[in-house]
Amino acid sequence: MEAVSFAFALVAALDLCLKYGEKLEKRFKAYKNADSEVGDIFLRVQHQWHCIQIELSMLRNITHLLEDEAQIHFSSMFHKLHIYLEDVARIIDGLIENNEETPKLPFLQLMWKKGKVKKLKFAVEKDALEQALLRLEEWHWRLQPSLFLLALVKTPAVESQLAVYKDKGNPQVCKVTELRSAIQLDTTHQDMPSIFISASTLAENRTPILYTRGELTQGAEDGESLYVETYTPDPWTGLEVITKNVRNLARILSVVDPTLFGIPVCSGIVKVYNANGCICDFKLVFRLPDLHDRTPPRSLREVLLTSERYPLEKTLALGRQLSKSVMFVHTSSFVHKNIRPETILILSKAGPSGSIAVPFLVGFEQFRPEDGATYMKGDSAWEKDLYRHPTRQGLSPEDSYRMQHDIYSLGVILLEIGLWESLVVRDDKDGKWRPGDGLNISRYLIMRRQTEKARGIKEELLQIAKTRLPAIMGPKYTQIVVMCLCCLDKGSSNEFGQESEFLDEDGILVGLRYIEKVITKLEEIVV
Numbered sequence: 001m002e003a004v005s006f007a008f009a010l011v012a013a014l015d016l017c018l019k020y021g022e023k024l025e026k027r028f029k030a031y032k033n034a035d036s037e038v039g040d041i042f043l044r045v046q047h048q049w050h051c052i053q054i055e056l057s058m059l060r061n062i063t064h065l066l067e068d069e070a071q072i073h074f075s076s077m078f079h080k081l082h083i084y085l086e087d088v089a090r091i092i093d094g095l096i097e098n099n100e101e102t103p104k105l106p107f108l109q110l111m112w113k114k115g116k117v118k119k120l121k122f123a124v125e126k127d128a129l130e131q132a133l134l135r136l137e138e139w140h141w142r143l144q145p146s147l148f149l150l151a152l153v154k155t156p157a158v159e160s161q162l163a164v165y166k167d168k169g170n171p172q173v174c175k176v177t178e179l180r181s182a183i184q185l186d187t188t189h190q191d192m193p194s195i196f197i198s199a200s201t202l203a204e205n206r207t208p209i210l211y212t213r214g215e216l217t218q219g220a221e222d223g224e225s226l227y228v229e230t231y232t233p234d235p236w237t238g239l240e241v242i243t244k245n246v247r248n249l250a251r252i253l254s255v256v257d258p259t260l261f262g263i264p265v266c267s268g269i270v271k272v273y274n275a276n277g278c279i280c281d282f283k284l285v286f287r288l289p290d291l292h293d294r295t296p297p298r299s300l301r302e303v304l305l306t307s308e309r310y311p312l313e314k315t316l317a318l319g320r321q322l323s324k325s326v327m328f329v330h331t332s333s334f335v336h337k338n339i340r341p342e343t344i345l346i347l348s349k350a351g352p353s354g355s356i357a358v359p360f361l362v363g364f365e366q367f368r369p370e371d372g373a374t375y376m377k378g379d380s381a382w383e384k385d386l387y388r389h390p391t392r393q394g395l396s397p398e399d400s401y402r403m404q405h406d407i408y409s410l411g412v413i414l415l416e417i418g419l420w421e422s423l424v425v426r427d428d429k430d431g432k433w434r435p436g437d438g439l440n441i442s443r444y445l446i447m448r449r450q451t452e453k454a455r456g457i458k459e460e461l462l463q464i465a466k467t468r469l470p471a472i473m474g475p476k477y478t479q480i481v482v483m484c485l486c487c488l489d490k491g492s493s494n495e496f497g498q499e500s501e502f503l504d505e506d507g508i509l510v511g512l513r514y515i516e517k518v519i520t521k522l523e524e525i526v527v
Contacts, residue, residue: 010071013078014060020085021049021056027092041129045088048136051170052081055147058165058173062150062158067504073146073512081139088132142523144260145324145515147172148331151180152506178255182248183333195250197268202226202285211301211342214362225288227264227297227345230272230281231365239279246282249367252332258289261328262321264345264360284364294349300341300359300413304422310357313527315473318359319414320522325361326410327519330403330511337401338366339409340387341416382445383424383433387412389488390454403510404487404499407518411484415465418473418481438464461485476525480518 024045056078063074150158162177200220206228207216214229233242246269253266264286272281288297310318322344329336336343343363349356380395389408391399399405416423424433435441444456462485469478479495487496496517502510 010063010075010078011060013075013082014056014063016082017056017078017085018053018060020082020089021053023089024049024085024092027089041126041133042092045133045136048133048140049085051172052136052140052143054165054168054170054173055143058161059147062153062155062161065155065157066153067509069509070512073516077139077143077146081136084132084135084139088129088136091129091132138523142520144172145327145331145519146512148176148179148328149508149511151176151183151331152333152508152511154506175255175257175260179252179332182252182255195247195254195266195268197270197285199270199272199283201268202228202270207296209297209299209345211299212345212363213342213365214345216296225290226267227286227288227362228270228283229286229362229365230283232281233279243279243282245367246284249332249334249364250284252334253284253286253364256328258360260324262325262358262360263328264288264362286362289347289358289360294347297345297347297360300344300346300417301422303346303357304341304416304420305425309420310417312473314357315417315420316477316522316525316527318357318417319477320519321359322361322410322413323519323522325359326406327511327514329361329406330507330514333507334367335401335403336361336364336367336406336409338363339406339413340384341413341422344413385454386423386457390451390458391488393454394450403507403514404496407484407487407496407514410518411481411487412461414477414481414484415461415469418469418477419464420472438468458485474525476521480521483517 027042059074063071066074150162159180162173162180165173166177203218203220203223205217208214209216209227212229214227217226217228218224219226231246233239250266250269253263256263256265258264266284267287268285270283270285271279272283274280309315326336326339339361340363343361345360345362347358347360349358385393387409388397389399389405391397392401392405412423419438421436421438423436423439425436426432427434435445439460441457441460444453444460447453447456462482465478465481465485469481483495486494488494488499490498497513502513
């Protein structure tokens, strides 16, 4: 299909959604005085539609500027939205009156006029309307990662449209605009407040978090809960470049939506000086979300080693949120390079059906800009290499780092939480890490050739996923894990897609494929 045809089909799908939205609007206006349960549900539907409507109107003006694959992606999403909107309109019509020219009378008057039959029908259809609303809310939630990819598009027309629709008060459009501004911020902007803060703004007490490089502390004045992690400059890189990169990362993380992407908000950077007055470290300071009745944060490693297995739905929720965290890192034009259980904080809060585990991705000490220089050096720690793609392991990695390497790391973690067992454990005698009982890789660890060792370990992980995961997490979850582990393979075993398919300038295509193959597939799993 030619580019013009893609664009036409996309606009047609958008217009169809907006048309059904207008139909819903008529019903909202007709029954705005309802003071019944129906009226409450109508208000919820109306609020959800108003948020979606702003985003659709903006997308209608810019999606023709995107690559063909991006247009197909959005067109598919809008087709589903049309079905959900049609569903809501059909149920409302059945409850009120199946007529486009519905009289603008208060809802209760119509109920009495139509008698008990309609009241009884509402009792029957209430659950159907609730389910239709839930599908609409879930669709809107799934749109957000795709919407945030607009922060990467360099076309000026996108920037102007975001500016227009930001003024309409849509929270997600505002967040995308803030993120885009943070990514594109230049050092010449003198009007921006400094992201660097004084060490005196932090309380002196520090509490280490087991298995992480971070510490808990509080704000010196307000007592706010803070997480602090240390970034040690790479000796291969000039201090000016490092300072710029750390500053840019902190500014991006300062506008993050922690609820959506599972990354805490960065409130500043503290410069650490040595005895000679030179900068030796940077401390990134993060605000921890104020969750009601939450327990102190723990690393995912500690949780896997000490906690009982989570219920299936809770495990899925953990994986879904982590998949969104990886997406935000890519959306921010950075690669994380260090995704493993030691760089994931778990905050537990009280919920109606027990505690709720909320994961937050941290551990940015090895980050770099996605288009920045990579020095092709690593380390020999096998317990870290376990979460790295074979081409990124050892002292001299083969490949430069890109998003798919973070996806591979996610695959190992999804395997680990699916099994609910730590793949590495600490020896009580010497304190060193060793493979967990279910990870039979000792024969690979003694190999001298790094490439053989790395590929042998990867094959072991795939074998564990294929043989043990299906009975625990089901075939769909297993397929996602295998796909993440094979996302850089050559040939038909790679269901994610060949790297040659993701060569667009802005990095949109690999992000969209990740949304379709990982985030959406995880969301579609029903327990």
